[in-house]
Amino acid sequence: MGLQLTASGTEFAPSVGFPELALWTGSVPGAAGSIRQHAGFEQVGGAPHHGFGQDLIGRDRRLIL
Template sequence: MTQQDETRIAVRRATHPGDLGWVVMTHGEEYHRQFGWDTDFEALVAGIVADYAGGHDPAREAAWIAELDGRRVGCVFLVGGDRPAQARLRLLLVTPEGRGLRLGTRLVAECLAFARAAGYEQVTLWTNDVLVAARGIYQGFGFTLADEEPHHSFGHDLIGQNWTLDLGPEGDRSGPR
């Protein structure tokens, strides 16, 4: 990434009108275009965004938007997990326009820095094995595959994966390897 690219990029909290709607719409459109996924996926994303919008705890949960020249090109969410010390990374996406600028890495770094500051001890995420680029980002930060299971969702046979990152002294990394 060049110095000029840096000045064209901004990562900010998802607090502007239209941010949450953009997340839902763009996930639906991009995953259909790239993988042929149906509207069941968009409905899943809409549910996650609605839960976040309907009552997230700003001290423990946040969402970010990546912009390129003032246009939204990426997002990620951090929400509470199944236990008080556990958070979940959700909805990482970088559009084709934003790819190649390490925005996915930057979004995950923001997410994990927030998780550490909020006192979480572990971050988990669920993804599918076809999302190779995202998996590479997660592995770069030290996430490890906890388990995987075949499922039929979004009109396709997929392999769902659960990944985990411990934020304690052993698993605490400030950035990708």
């Protein structure tokens, strides 16, 4: 489902004029990480934060369309 949702978003966005997609993610690895990587999102920044009861690294990701 995540792969289909990501594909739909990355196909739709340029059709309505978006030049890029940006998202913020946490540092917990998982299937979503491989989906973002497969779609071409690149990490462009990050900073430590506390969330979900643990210390994490927030990651800024971008996909140029």
